[in-house]
Amino acid sequence: MKKLVMLMLALMLAGVTMAQAYDADVIVIGSGLAGHAATYSALEQGAKVLWIEKNPVLGGSTAIATGTFAAAETELQKERGIQDSRELFIQDINRIGHEKADQNILRAFVEKATAVWEWFVRAGLPVDVKRGPFIDPSHSPYSVPRTYVPSPNKSSIYTDLLYQKMQQYKDRLTILLNTKAEHLVVEQGRVTGVLTISDKGTVTYRAKAIILATGGYGSNREMIRQYSPKYSEVMTVTLPFATGDGHRMAKEVGAELVNMGYICAYFGGMPATPGKYAIGFGDLTSGAADAWKGDIWVNKRGERFINEDDSDEDPREVALNEQPDLESVIIFDQGMVDFNKRFPISNFEKRLAENPYAVKKADTLEELCAAFGLPVDQVRREVAATNADYAAGRVDRFGKKPAVPFSKGPWYGILNRGVIFMTQGGVKTDIGMRVLDSKGRWIPGLYAAGEVQGTSQWGGYGLAGGTGNAPPLVFGMEAGRNAASEAKLLK
Ligand SMILES: Cc1cc2nc3c(=O)[nH]c(=O)nc-3n(C[C@H](O)[C@H](O)[C@H](O)COP(=O)(O)OP(=O)(O)OC[C@H]3O[C@@H](n4cnc5c(N)ncnc54)[C@H](O)[C@@H]3O)c2cc1C
Structure with a gap:
């Protein structure tokens, strides 16, 4: 035994x-x-x-x-x-x-x-x-x-x-x-x-x-x-x-x-507070965005990095993944809101009120940049270049021909971060x-x-x-x- x-x-x-x-x-x-x-x-x-x-x-x-x-x-x-x-x-x-x-x-x-x-x-x-x-x-x-x-x-x-x-x-x-x-x-x-x-x-x-x-x-x-x-x-x-x-x-x-080693973060992470976030603004941050004209996306350095109107989401997504902290601010003005009135951003006023950390409105571009901590000189250069391209009917360095210039305040900004939906x-x-x-x-x-x-x-x-x-x-x-x-x- x-x-x-x-x-x-x-x-x-x-x-x-x-x-x-x-x-x-x-x-x-x-x-x-x-x-x-x-x-x-x-x-x-x-x-x-x-x-x-x-x-x-x-x-x-x-x-x-x-x-x-x-x-x-x-x-x-x-x-x-x-x-x-x-x-x-x-x-x-x-x-x-x-x-x-x-x-x-x-x-x-x-x-x-x-x-x-x-x-x-x-x-x-x-x-x-x-x-x-x-x-x-x-x-x-x-x-x-x-x-x-x-x-x-x-x-x-x-x-x-x-x-x-x-x-x-x-x-x-x-x-x-x-x-x-x-x-x-x-x-x-x-x-x-x-x-x-x-x-x-x-x-x-x-x-x-x-x-x-x-x-x-x-x-x-x-x-x-x-x-x-x-x-x-x-x-x-x-x-x-x-x-x-x-x-x-x-x-x-x-x-x-x-x-x-590979993760692909998706568009549309909108921080609600620094540590907390919501998803939103599919209208501007997803592929449907190409219907909405005029907005520019700048990274933390205030630089544009992509053709915002590209109907193919992939290049925009890849580019966002390359930006510091996978972050961009979508900037537009009242002239663009009026121009795009056939494609209104759903519940925009509500979102301005409910998500002030990520969605902002300001009387001037300078105030908007200060609110997001963006370098104003660089953003001013991007806005001026966009308006110059528009006036000349020129295609810009990212292959976009601006459809509408920056023309009048107030100015608006939406903070958009890459966000993980799935792991690869x-x-x-x-x-x-x-x-x-x-x-x-x-x-x-x-x-x-x-x-x-x-x-x-x-x-x-x-x-x-x-x-x-x-x-x-x-x-x-x-x-x-x-x-x-x-x-x-x-x-
Ligand atoms: C907000 C959001 C929207 C999406 N929308 C779409 C879309 O429109 N189209 C699309 O194609 N994809 C979409 N996806 C992706 C898609 O939903 C996921 O890829 C899919 O659901 C994954 O399914 P799964 O069964 O592999 O894993 P899961 O659904 O994540 O299930 C895993 C399960 O395993 C359990 N589990 C884990 N570890 C253990 C353990 N140790 N012991 C016991 N149980 C465990 C978990 O509790 C969970 O129930 C979306 C994802 C998110 C987050």
């Missing part, structure tokens, strides 16, 4: 445990778009699923995200006579993403997105057919309309539908809320479990396959500092749970993390969502889907419209299917 105990102890120390019961076929960690899709598809394949979420409710980022979805060659496009192809979709993402996407992952996304979109439509997704398919002006434009919005435009529409559809399998589903996955368990070179922390204490759950659907790390300052120091102080609109737990857990078991670095996977190590080998039993993969794997260095939501859904479905198949093989 003593010998048997000694033998078991020796085996355990060598990392070999005696066969234990599994708590489920598949464990899914995280319950945003990717977690819902993975859970649904694993259940649909017949797997018994344990679903772990550290928040008290399911849903992840769908609590705040809007619902655009991009896919090519859809029925809706065909009905509208829109000529599209998957190749064109790939080309567009490569253009917007500066050719930096993992081409296999990008192709896998584009190939599968159509079927996933049609699945949602057949399942009863309410689609806003008046708006979609359309070319989303708040992102660098696709060559053809291929962005869709649900009605209402909320990404929770997808998770609500998936949750409803998974009720038919609820006898095979266990959901653990308020349960944080802390570490992955490796036995004989295979990921077989998750160590969790909850008010039950520390509990390890075992399964034949584990799916990380833990989202990004936009709310983890330490990680941002470590991997992308330039973005250490950049504002974020991601929710507090976006702390990169999946990245850390995967790395602990040997997974490769890719593109962690993540856990490297193959096209079956199997997690890879630094030598490109599978880590058996481990899958990752959604923002935990890093949006750059499918999108490169940019933000193409509808590719924040669609890939977590597409890859979540894929991960659930493949994890369930792997689990079947282990029976």
Whole structure:
């Protein structure tokens, strides 16, 4: 007897445990778009699923995200006579993403997105057919309309539908809320479990396959500092749970993390106070801005840095990311407000009153610059140059031909900072969502889907419209299917 105990102890120390019961076929960690899709598809394949979420409710980022979805060659496009192809979709993402996407992952996304979109439509997704398919002006434009919005435009529409559809399998589903996955368990070179922390204490759950659907790390300052120091102080609109737990857990078991140095901050961060912010002024700070003429954007040094009227958002976004503190002030005057009266800035007076730190009005340019701490001489030079270009009908150094000069006060300014919506670095996977190590080998039993993969794997260095939501859904479905198949093989 003593010998048997000694033998078991020796085996355990060598990392070999005696066969234990599994708590489920598949464990899914995280319950945003990717977690819902993975859970649904694993259940649909017949797997018994344990679903772990550290928040008290399911849903992840769908609590705040809007619902655009991009896919090519859809029925809706065909009905509208829109000529599209998957190749064109790939080309567009490569253009917007500066050719930096993992081409296999990008192709896998584009190939599968159509079927996933049609699945949602057949399942009863309410689609806003008046708006979609359309070319989303708040992102660098696709060559053809291929962005869709649900009605209402909320990404929770997808998770609500998936949750409803998974009720038919609820006898095979266990959901653990308020349960944080802390570490992955490796036995004989295979990921077989998750160590969790909850008010039950520390509990390890075992399964034949584990799916990380833990989202990004936009709310983890330490990680941002470590991997992308330039973005250490950049504002974020991601929710507090976006702390990169999946990245850390995967790395602990040997997974490769890719593109962690890269973050693409988006337009429209408007500080409410120095430490707090709101998002807003899509009318001026997003792609729709090209309808609004005249405004100039200056950085902290008072210098212009971009063609403000460019209808392609990408160059403007890239340029904003290069400015000190990712900050610019949008400057215009009353003459421009009058000129653009067909495109009024929504609730401007209200915003002036409610957000005085970021939105300011002054009688003179000098007062406006003082209020924002801008070097007035340099801003004066930019204003004078704009007026001279206008008078001469000249194209300026950024390729813009001013449509309206600065003519009369009062003067207005809007502080606009780059803001993190999603994180681009993540856990490297193959096209079956199997997690890879630094030598490109599978880590058996481990899958990752959604923002935990890093949006750059499918999108490169940019933000193409509808590719924040669609890939977590597409890859979540894929991960659930493949994890369930792997689990079947282990029976
Ligand atoms: C304000 C905003 C607007 C957006 N609008 C759009 C849009 O219009 N179009 C678009 O395409 N994209 C948009 N996006 C991006 C898109 O919403 C996200 O890319 C997507 O929701 C990510 O889904 P996910 O499932 O990968 O991660 P998440 O939804 O972030 O889910 C991750 C889940 O994992 C859980 N979790 C994390 N760690 C653990 C752990 N250790 N243990 C247990 N659970 C854990 C979290 O609590 C969370 O529930 C937007 C994002 C934001 C912030």
